[in-house]
Amino acid sequence: MAPRLKVFTWSDGFHSWTVATSSRPKALEAWQVEQDLFRTGLAHEAVAGPDRDAALADPGKVIRSGLAIDPDDIRPAKPDPRRAERTAARKQAADIRARIAALDEQLESDLAPLRDERDRLTARIEALEAKADKARAALQSKLPDQT
Numbered sequence: 001m002a003p004r005l006k007v008f009t010w011s012d013g014f015h016s017w018t019v020a021t022s023s024r025p026k027a028l029e030a031w032q033v034e035q036d037l038f039r040t041g042l043a044h045e046a047v048a049g050p051d052r053d054a055a056l057a058d059p060g061k062v063i064r065s066g067l068a069i070d071p072d073d074i075r076p077a078k079p080d081p082r083r084a085e086r087t088a089a090r091k092q093a094a095d096i097r098a099r100i101a102a103l104d105e106q107l108e109s110d111l112a113p114l115r116d117e118r119d120r121l122t123a124r125i126e127a128l129e130a131k132a133d134k135a136r137a138a139l140q141s142k143l144p145d146q147t
Contacts, residue, residue, distance in 0.1 A: 004022065005020045005021065005022060005056065005059055006020070006021065006022065006023075006045055007019070007020045007045065007046040007047075007052045007055045007056060008021065008024065008027035008038075008043055008044070008045055008046065009043065009044065009045075009046040009051060009052070010031070010037050010042045010043035010044070011042070014066065015064050015065065015066055016051055016064070016065050017031055017062055017063070017064055017077065018046055018051040018052060018054070018055045018062070018063040018064075018065070019031065019055055019060070019061070019062045019063065020052075020055040020056045020058075020059040020060070021059065021060060024038050024043075027043070028043075030060065030061075030062050031062060032080050032083050050065075051063050051065050058076065061076045061077075062076065062077040063075070063076060063077070064076070064077040
């Protein structure tokens with residue numbers, strides 16, 4: 001079953017930007033904005049109007065209409081050519097972060113048995129030193145007093 005489309009819109013004061021999509025995050029992605037315009041109150045769900053109808057006719061495409069110039073000027077917005085570069089850079093950064101996390105997990109996995117062995121050796125060393133200290137004290141107590 002196809003996801004139910006909703007129509008979202010926001011305005012910068014000069015133009016309104018409208019898109020039909022299944023969710024708010026997808027609308028923000030289509031508008032190529034990283035700020036949550038819904039949280040700030042700048043964006044909302046469109047319930048009526050020619051922009052809404054145009055967006056529903058072409059889901060996923062951003063419809064731009066001029067508010068200050070001509071409100072009837074409704075047409076698809078031109079895609080930002082730098083968007084692909086930004087998306088690729090974000091994906092590359094996410095991939096590097098994932099590889100670093102995997103490296104850290106592997107290091108922790110490799111070090112765990114060595115740390116356990118170190119703890120066992122430290123305990124043995126401390127036990128031997130304690131035994132030697134006890135024996136030394138016992139022998140020193142048998143020394144004649146040389147005053």
